Amino acid sequence: MSSTESTWSSLAAWQPRAIQALLDEEGQGRLDRLVHRLAGIRFDWSKTHLDDSALSNFAALAESASLDSARRALFAGEIVNVTEGRAAEHTAQRGEGNAESVHLAKAFHERMRALIEAIDAGAFGEVKHILHIGIGGSALGPDLLMDALGRETGRYDVAIVSNVDGAALAEAVKHFDPAATLVAIASKTFTTTETLLNAKSALEWMAEGGVEDPLGQVIALTANPDKALDWGVDETRILPFQESVGGRYSLWSSIGFPAAIGLGWPAFEELLEGAAEMDRHFRLSPWIENIPVIAAFVDLLYAQLRGCQTRALFAYDERLRLLPSYLQQLEMESNGKSVKADGSPLGRPSAPVTWGGVGTDAQHAVFQLLHQGTHLIPVEFVAAIEPGHDFDEAHHTTLIGNCIAQGAALMTGRTNADDPARTYPGDRPSTTLLLDRIDPRTLGALIAFYEHRTFANAVLLGINPFDQFGVELGKEMAKAIDGEGDISFDIATRALLGAAFGSTGEA
Numbered sequence: 001m002s003s004t005e006s007t008w009s010s011l012a013a014w015q016p017r018a019i020q021a022l023l024d025e026e027g028q029g030r031l032d033r034l035v036h037r038l039a040g041i042r043f044d045w046s047k048t049h050l051d052d053s054a055l056s057n058f059a060a061l062a063e064s065a066s067l068d069s070a071r072r073a074l075f076a077g078e079i080v081n082v083t084e085g086r087a088a089e090h091t092a093q094r095g096e097g098n099a100e101s102v103h104l105a106k107a108f109h110e111r112m113r114a115l116i117e118a119i120d121a122g123a124f125g126e127v128k129h130i131l132h133i134g135i136g137g138s139a140l141g142p143d144l145l146m147d148a149l150g151r152e153t154g155r156y157d158v159a160i161v162s163n164v165d166g167a168a169l170a171e172a173v174k175h176f177d178p179a180a181t182l183v184a185i186a187s188k189t190f191t192t193t194e195t196l197l198n199a200k201s202a203l204e205w206m207a208e209g210g211v212e213d214p215l216g217q218v219i220a221l222t223a224n225p226d227k228a229l230d231w232g233v234d235e236t237r238i239l240p241f242q243e244s245v246g247g248r249y250s251l252w253s254s255i256g257f258p259a260a261i262g263l264g265w266p267a268f269e270e271l272l273e274g275a276a277e278m279d280r281h282f283r284l285s286p287w288i289e290n291i292p293v294i295a296a297f298v299d300l301l302y303a304q305l306r307g308c309q310t311r312a313l314f315a316y317d318e319r320l321r322l323l324p325s326y327l328q329q330l331e332m333e334s335n336g337k338s339v340k341a342d343g344s345p346l347g348r349p350s351a352p353v354t355w356g357g358v359g360t361d362a363q364h365a366v367f368q369l370l371h372q373g374t375h376l377i378p379v380e381f382v383a384a385i386e387p388g389h390d391f392d393e394a395h396h397t398t399l400i401g402n403c404i405a406q407g408a409a410l411m412t413g414r415t416n417a418d419d420p421a422r423t424y425p426g427d428r429p430s431t432t433l434l435l436d437r438i439d440p441r442t443l444g445a446l447i448a449f450y451e452h453r454t455f456a457n458a459v460l461l462g463i464n465p466f467d468q469f470g471v472e473l474g475k476e477m478a479k480a481i482d483g484e485g486d487i488s489f490d491i492a493t494r495a496l497l498g499a500a501f502g503s504t505g506e507a
């Protein structure tokens with residue numbers, strides 16, 4: 001048996017103790033070990049089942065799974081995405097990584113900054129609106145940033161369109177003046193069907209709106225500049241980034257353009273600095289003090305040792321309402337795999353399903369199941385101490401009070417001897433991330449925390465988190481339906497195609 005397998009066997013023999021009992025017995029010592037502060041965020045795992053024995057077993061797993069050398073390889077810009085033969089250099093975008101890559105990332109950032117300065121200075125005429133078109137990693141990060149931080153900046157109106165459904169584009173441009181709109185086409189590969197179709201329609205919308213040279217108002221954010229050139233984007237308006245930056249890790253590169261222009265360059269730099277602080281912590285801290293690594297231990301405790309198939313995240317802050325969808329891509333596209341990096345079967349559950357919503361709304365919709373359902377679902381609460389509005393402070397005290405109350409209620413439960421329907425089993429785990437405030441620096445650190453937690457989970461499971469072949473088959477079939485390629489569909493699919501299009505879908 002490999003040393004990793006024998007560590008998993010020791011972990012399998014671990015017996016959880018009630019969270020309340022751990023708190024009662026360990027008291028302040030438990031808070032000292034399981035509550036950490038970094039970059040304006042308080043990370044609290046005290047209401048989980050993680051105990052000293054599990055912690056030391058997981059630390060042993062980190063050793064046997066060579067997390068240290070994987071981490072070193074990540075930051076050194078070595079090939080960690082083995083199936084695609086690539087490095088994963090998102091940290092280099094933040095100045096933490098291989099010197100050459102950091103240098104190149106800085107040069108690309110400078111190019112982006114210069115273009116933004118030119119736009120600010122009127123080189124594109126009057127620009128009021130930025131229409132960012134991208135999907136997946138080329139949209140979710142920028143969307144999260146702008147929704148969280150861009151509510152009051154007022155520099156430009158930024159709209160982010162991803163869905164190929166034309167209704168999304170129509171809604172985005174509804175209040176935009178085509179003459180005063182700059183279109184940013186964001187695509188790492190510059191081959192994504194949805195993005196290129198939306199971009200084409202955006203140009204048509206501009207032409208119909210009287211813009212003589214719509215392409216003159218287009219910039220491209222891509223790791224494939226040649227394709228952008230072929231598409232017709234002028235070379236001077238292409239903002240490249242490195243091929244080694246993964247799509248769902250790319251908001252730090254030129255894919256973050258809407259944030260850099262919408263929030264202003266100093267804010268974008270602060271975002272990068274916040275992430276870099278988390279990078280340094282992750283790179284240098286021992287396992288049992290390492291925030292993303294402890295978080296991964298807790299994830300594995302529930303997914304691998306307690307059979308939890310899902311994990312839930314509730315943002316108790318309207319500004320972070322897009323965090324669950326951002327994390328869904330990061331975690332599920334990275335670690336939702338059945339084979340290890342070497343192609344051998346994973347042999348254990350992969351990453352759980354990530355889902356979630358916004359508090360307090362979710363309390364009135366899905367929390368019933370969290371409190372009394374038969375599923376054990378580890379919950380993560382994310383909240384900020386400083387409110388994002390000027391209304392009566394009762395809004396914020398109620399919001400945060402509810403967040404904290406939910407964690408306590410999940411853990412303590414309540415028995416009603418007369419009525420099982422009114423009994424709460426309790427001992428349900430939660431993690432709380434409490435941000436001092438939502439600003440670029442703190443958000444940068446938070447997102448980098450999630451990236452490193454995802455990476456640590458992957459290494460501990462033996463997964464390559466940087467490829468996503470699972471999305472390709474469906475794309476191929478959609479192309480065949482569109483007449484590209486010849487796939488012979490089954491009878492049920494042909495019938496469905498007939499019902500939708502009046503055709504059989506046969507190539």
Ligand SMILES: O=P(O)(O)OC[C@H]1O[C@H](O)[C@H](O)[C@@H](O)[C@@H]1O
Nearest residue numbers: 136137138187188189192247471
């Ligand atoms: O940036 P692009 O090349 O347009 O890719 C956009 C997205 O599409 C792909 O199918 C992947 O699932 C995502 O990881 C990626 O972020």
